[in-house]
Amino acid sequence: MTDASFAKGAPAPLSGQPFSGRRRKGLRITAEDGLGLAVILALGLLVLAPMGAVLVQAVAPGAFTGQLRGFGLWGLLEILERPLWRRALWNSLFLATVAAVLGGLMGAGLAILRHNGRLALGPALDVAAWAIIILPSFILAQGWILFASRGGLANQWFGLGFVPDLVFNPWGLAVVMALKSFPFAYLTTSAALQWRMEDFIHAARLNGAGPLRVLWSVRLPMVLPAVLSGAVLIFIDVLGDFGLPAALATTYRFPTLTYAIYVAINQSPIRFDLAGVMAFYVTAIMLVAVVAYFRVLRSRRYDFLGAKARMGGTGPVNRALLPNVLALAALTLALVIPIGSSVIVSFTDRIALGIGTDNLTLRHYAYVLETGGAFLRALQSSMWIAAQAAVGAGIIAAAAAYVVTFSGFRLNRLIDLTCTLSLAVxxxxLGIxxxxxWNAPLVDRAGLSLYGHPFILVLAGIAGAVPIAVRVLLGAMAQVPATMLQAAALQGAGLARRILTVVVPLVAAALVSATxxxxxxxxFDLAITSILRPPRLDVLPVYVNRxxxxxxxxxxxxxxxxxxxxTVLIIAAISAASRRLLRRLIPTDAGKG
Known part of the structure; x- marks a missing residue:
């Protein structure tokens, strides 16, 4: 593109051509291409290589342990010959399928109630949905165990002897997992209900359709992609969950694939080959679920918005008894019972002593805060690891989002696909x-082995956080006009200066949120820390679970x-401080014409 074309207002791609305005010749590498290659290298080491290793190990057992036993699919059939692993496979599929159906219906139903007018408890549902997603599953699972076990609050305090049998069976556990994961369906369906086409609903009612018929034949088909998306997310979340089986280990025998993987590498002798096979099954099932979801979406059209679409959730507050009672019941089951049980137990001397002021105590808090105690060491280690992982994830995610948004880098689709697929891992x-x-003989001989070193937890934390951080930053960077970067480039600003002086100030709030x-x-990542933790390193999730x-x-x-x-105080303090700093560094002239 010539300078004359810039004068005529033609757009200047940020990556397809150098900012000097000259045509790109041959295989000339621009600064954006170099940044893209760095992102690919980082994602390759953090995400693609571990995922590829799991797939290779399934067809070539021992390939990464120096004990290669040949190539073939026979290793995948071994899971069918072992009753425990076969049972784990069935349990995982059962939990994930039932939770996806129940959680999808629950989340979609609550979202429809939420946006059918202004539900009085709607804001509480929104906050609770995000809180449940953020909370680690093992904490919620522990809360349910404290409430529903034989020696728990329901039986000991309230005399509800039927609760243990009601919860501790496969169907009860599936309901618990649906309560943990329904926010995925709730949030996806809520997003789809932001706009409504009342004309379709009015037309159905004029033709004699009742409320249920309208819901089934008009409302649900409009949001079917969102409901399916939520159900698939629930299926993936439950299938890969490690917190529930880890919490259940001492209360109820219900093996799953994820816990069987953990057992395989913590038994004697260590069976990395079996762990690799089971990890392959988890990954393969998730990929099948994602592919099936996309096939359903492509089977028909779902575009229905028109010029008469109106914003949902407006109008007077809906204080009707039934929808608000249903919302309150969902809040109680999903959040109040598990978290409330944990809070009560933390201030209770002994659960068996029942309700009473003489049973209240602070000794548990005094115990964990004991000077030089294991809790303080575990908390310090986890915070240091999490801080490093957060900074690393923020930097890599920012670079990936910039390349995908503002460049024509040839491997942009690979970056986007890697970040999308890693959400389902x-x-x-990832730990396997x-x-x-990082424990392969070749890596060990090169002196690069990280297995048994705390830094491997940092790398795994970065890998787990990058996909989410990228999604947060892509939305923010999509709002930045490319013309700003083009103008800076025409003034001679290099890539680093354009990023630091143009992009970072405009997406600083999103960058802080992602970090x-x-x-x-x-x-609170129990799965990764349990698998990769060095033997003598105390970390918070393992301390709590132990x-x-x-x-x-x-x-x-x-x-x-x-x-x-x-953790909440630290996040809130940094968030508030960053907003105050941004207001000082980037003053606004509100009210000035």
Whole structure:
């Protein structure tokens, strides 16, 4: 493109051509291409290599442990010959399928109630949905165990002897997982209901359709893609969940694939080959679910918005009894019972002593805060690891989002696909992949082995947080006009200066949010820390889970609440400080013409 074309107002692509305005010749590498290659290298090491190692290990057992036993699919059939692993496969499929159906219906139903007028408890549902997604599943699972077990609050305090049998069976656990994961369907359906086409609903009613017929034949088909998306997300989340089986280990025998992977690498002798096979099944099932979802979406059209579309959720507050009672019941089951049970137990001397002021105590908090105690060491280690992972994830995600948004880098689709697929990779699979890569004999001989070193937890934390951080930043960068960067380039600003002086100030708030989200997720990642933790390193999730397994319920809940409260305070303080700093560095002239 010539300078004359710039004068005529022709757009200047940021990556397809150098900013000097001369045509790109041959295979000339621009600065954006160099940044894209760096992103590909980082994602390759953090995500693609571990995922590839899991797939290779399934067809070539021992390939990464120096004990290669040949090539073939016979290793995949071994899971069918072992009753425990076969049972784990069936349990995982059962939990994920039932939870996807129940959670999808629950989330979609609550979203429709929420946006059918202004539901009085609607804001509480919104906050609770995000809180449940952010909270680690093992904490919610522990809360349900404290409430519903034989020695739990429901039986000991309230005399509800039927609750243990109601919860601790396959169907009850599926309901618990649906309560943990329904926010995925709730949020996706809520997003689809932001706009409404009342003309279709009015037409159906004029033709004699009742409320249920309108819901089934008009409202649900309009939001079917969102409902399916939520159900698939629930299926993926439950299939890869490690928190529930880890919490259940001492209460109810219900093996799943993720927990079987953990057992395989923590038994004697260690069976990396079986762990790799089970990790392959988890990944393969998730990919099948994603492919099936896309095939359903492509089977017909779902575009229905027109010029008469109106914003949903407007009008007077809906204080009708039934929808608000249903919303309150969902809030109670999904959040109040598990979190409330943990809070109560943390202040209770002994659950068996029942309700009474003489049973209240602070000794559990005093125990975990004991100077030089394991909790403080675990908290310090987890915060340091999470801080490094958050910074690394923020930098890589920002670079990836910039390349995808503002460049014509030839491998942009690979970057986007990697970040999308890695959202579906559970922590146990990622952890197994890291063991294969960073404990391989070739890597060890080169002196690059990280297995058993705390830094491997940082890398795994970055890998787990990058996909989410990229999604946050892509939305923010999409709002930045490319012409701003073109103008800076014409003034001689290089890539680094354009990013630091144009992009970063405009997306600073989103960058801070993405980094803090990565910090919070890395703090409580039980799956990765359980698999990759060096033997002598205390980390918070393992400390809490071990205390719970040993029956120290008061200490486990006190540690969870202290660490969770401190994490929230840190995130809130950094967020507030960053907003104040941004207002000072980037003053606004509100009110000036």
């Amino acid at each position: 559970p922590g146990v699979v 992949g890291y063991i294969f890569i 803090l989200t990565a910090f919070g997720s890395a703090m 205390a719970f397994e040993q029956g120290q319920f008061g200490a486990a809940t006190a540690a969870t609440l202290l660490a969770g409260g401190l």
